[in-house]
Amino acid sequence: MPERENLLNAKKNKKHHLDSGTISSVLKRVIAENGKDHIRGYAFAIFCLVATAMSTAFTAWIMESVVNEAFANKRADIVLGICGAIFAAFVIRGLATYGQAVTLSKIGNNIVARYQQRLFSHLMKLSVGFFAEARSAHLAAQVSQNIGGIRDVLNLIVTSTARDLLTLISLIAVMVSKDWVLSLIVFAVAPPLIFALRHVSQRLRSVTREAVEVGSKVLGAMQETIQGITVVKAFTMEQQLEQKVRRIIETSERQSNRIARLSERTAPLTETFAGVAISSVIAYAAFRSIYDNVPPGAFFAFITALLMAYDPARRLARMQVQIERAVVNAKMIYSLLDMQPLQREKSDALDLVITNAQIELKDVAFAYGNGTPILRGVSLIAEGGKTTALVGPSGAGKSTIISLIPRFYDPVEGQILIDGQDIAGVTKASLRHALAYVTQQPYLFEGTIRDNIRYGRPEATDAEVEEAARQAYAHDFILAQPMGYDTPVGENGMTLSGGQRQRLSIARALVRDAPILLLDEATSALDNESEAAVQRALDSTMRGRTVVVIAHRLSTVVNADKIIVMHEGRAVEEGTHEELAKRKDGLYARLNNLQSSDTPVIE
Template sequence: MVIRRIIRENGRDYLRTYIFAAVCLMLVAASTAFMAWIMESVINEAFAKKNAEVVWLICASVLAAFVIRGAASYGQAVALAQVGNNLVARYQQRLIDHLMSLGVSYFGEARSAQVAAQISQNVAGIRDVMNLTITSFARDLLTLIALIVVMVTKDPVLSLIVFIGAPPILIALRYISKRLRSATRESIDLNSRVLGAMQETVQGITIVKAFTMEEQISARTSTLIGAAEDRSNRIARLTERTSPLTEIVAGLAISGVIAYAAFRSIYGDVLPGAFFAFITALLLAYDPARRLARLQVNLERAVVNARMIYEILDEEPTQGDRPGAGVLVVDRAGIEFRGVSFEYGHGVPVLDDVSFTAEAGKTTAIVGPSGAGKSTLISLVPRFYDPASGQLLIDGVDIATVTKKSLRQQIAYVSQQPWLFEGTIRDNLRYARPSATDAEIEEAARLANAHEFILAQPLGYDTPLGENGANLSGGQRQRISIARALVRDAPILLLDEATSALDNESEAAVQKALESAMRNRTVLVIAHRLSTIARADKIVVMQAGRVVQAGSHADLTASRDGLYARLQAISEVPAPQPKSGEGPGADVKGDKS
């Protein structure tokens, strides 16, 4: 059960605070009951008997009760708020730590915007479960019990009249809470999709504008918003459905009490003090009774939110380290693929029995048509994914037998789409190696041909970056990505089409930076333009997930009927010549008219 799990995980850590809050809530309950109980003395002694000596004692006790009630209310409110805020922070940290432990495959299946939206909506459910539980039992339930005791002691017959209305309310609440459970989950899912759609739209606003997608995006989001609104309205109707029933039952009970008490006072000459004490207790009991009546409904909503958080926390990492996994120590950094096969899910194999060696300290380029499996091959080296069969070895050590952390510490990675994080340029470079000095960071930037444009920024290395470095050009972002790889100072460098999205001028600058980054390292590089890898020590040609050729540029070019030669011919197709009568050198004919 979710509630039991939440209490088991957090109850002990906040036990002292919850005890303090419970004591404060007990004082609130006791002072509230005292206010109802003393009403008999107020009416009988002050107004019926006109006993002046007792009035001062009654006034002092009422003042003391209000002081205690105010101080206790403040104490419990602050204590529970602090615990609630800490619970939210704790689960946010747990979630981010757990998400970091999950494999890349999880994020390939889950939409990141929706995951973020779901977390922001649902994490407060843990806090609400804990706070609803403590306030409902320590304040509302105790207050209600204390007031019921006052009511029964003042007049048992009147109390019986009130209790007749309880069963119908309980039956109605049980029915409503069952229907609310599914509606709440649907609402959370729809709201997370709405927030996710908005986030994706903001991130891809240039594409939206370029393809005039505004109306399409607006229409699609409008459908989601409308569905979310309908679910929220349904939840509101279900949640508030208890109010008319509660009010009607309360009205009948209070009307009956007044009629009965008035009859006794008129015809039985009974002092009204007990009745006033009873009616005060009844009126004061209404709020805690109403809150308790809605407890199951409110708790159900909080539990649904909490359950969705635990669905993420219970997601098992798919690539845990083996028991007894060792630490990878790299000497020469030679990489060997030995009969490696891989597929995503249960689909068609992406890699099929791939075997080749990337020699230590040399550059091995991987080329092939789109869909050949090049990027998948690169992603196996840092164990973003694990092969379905075969082995991947570094210096003769199977990487499946070492910890992922020690493996990835030996690798620097430059992706096709460089991703920069919130913070300054210096922060983004230091992520690669937190212990790097400012001098090392600046030297890496110089080698990456990035130092000059960084200094040209408003605050130099301390310039805050926009979302994913939006205030930099594509070439600048890529050079910072290369500088980050250099700061890593790892013996293995992975380059996944690092220049394919750049214009010629930016590509030239990035290519120069890459030449610095590749020196004295074992490099695996995927190339979009074959001209950028002509000087590679070895070129592996892939097609349909298999290695079809391997060798140097000269060897592969010599094989005229090979795939590499055909790819090279395609990449070197000359530009179309101007048609006759167009462009430079065309004949200019005069007007014959």
């Protein structure tokens, strides 16, 4: 299963470090995917950053004139001109800083939004099997943490190149033009700093990936606990989970502290470098001024340029550390985007054409991953326009068959045909448009009651939504809600009872008006009164449709046109309720004899 292999490989890759080639390839990919779309915005931002760099360099360069002309030569006639030029330089730098910051923020926000949409679209293409392997809470937390990595890569490259590097080069040019000997003194202490920073960045690379993983586990554990809060409280699991989450948080804290120690090692390195350079420069310039009577203007211009160069130099020194951290995040997003969907459609796939809506399984075998086979050569026919019930002990393969029909999974062997068409050769969209599905565990989405029903068919009118609710016997309790059909359901419908949620999910299936209806124990969450009402609605709705239902109660089985008894992954019996009940040595008959009309058939 490609997606399973993808997930396993991703887990293995977490143990490996990013080499320079990988960093280079990620940078190239980020630029290729985003640079062209935002070339105008980046061009304007670069223009602003160049203006910032030039105005900064100009401020340092003009210091010689300030000191020599205003203070040494005392020329009042040019003071106003010098002051005006300095004022203009600061105004230009302020406007340019504002322009580049706003532009890069807009571009960054657009990149994040686009990748969020792209990720969601890609996740929708992955099969149910992928989500069965991946923890949803961990996946959501990981995506939310890493999505900004791609934005940060581009912004760091632009700002570091156009502002910091250009500013540093301009200020170095000012330094060299003012005093090349002092410049040599500064450059002499630079190589040790560069090698030290490189060592720090290499150590930080692996730690960053581990920190991202641990951080996502913290968010995942919290989200998982919130989603299962009723179980947590019912089983008094608070203390156990607190201890579990505390251990994860402590691990995350240790990783974050380790990153902080490594990242901030650049501070004493750069500060030491600055101290050595500036003290050496001051000593040399002071002795020249004292013993050689050299005017101090050039020195002041040099020291101004040196001090101004400190900040961009420090940012550039940290740039590799920051880029590698951003690349780690970006690479984890790309590893998800590059996962190939398990159930890719054939290039010549056609739309499913429904005539009688007959479903046929031919020698179907299936197993989840490399596990024990669930289905072993199952062959059965669900006739068009009729109801076929699947019954059998837990683990017999009933729900698996329901999952194979919409192609949530593909059989390991055999075929599934609808009106003679192999569903592996038709488009998934056309296949699933022909189906309505009610799961055993009802799920409602954030929004109103009306929104949740309309998910079955977005173009359904309000009248059709309300008619589906009536058929599902949900209309009356909906009207009793504070805002009727416009009442928000809360997260996963937690404001409603289990039976109410199930009736809304049935209404969602009914409004779809599909020729095939799949019911996976659709009435299991209902009390006897509600089940009887919904069953009457289903009986009327199932007429003329092909229905495959997993039986939970006897009333459902009695009304079925055909009952197929599953046992250990095989279809062992088939017939109507009356026919199967008469087989004294049959599995269905034995189980049926143990039950009354008000108890489950086989569960």
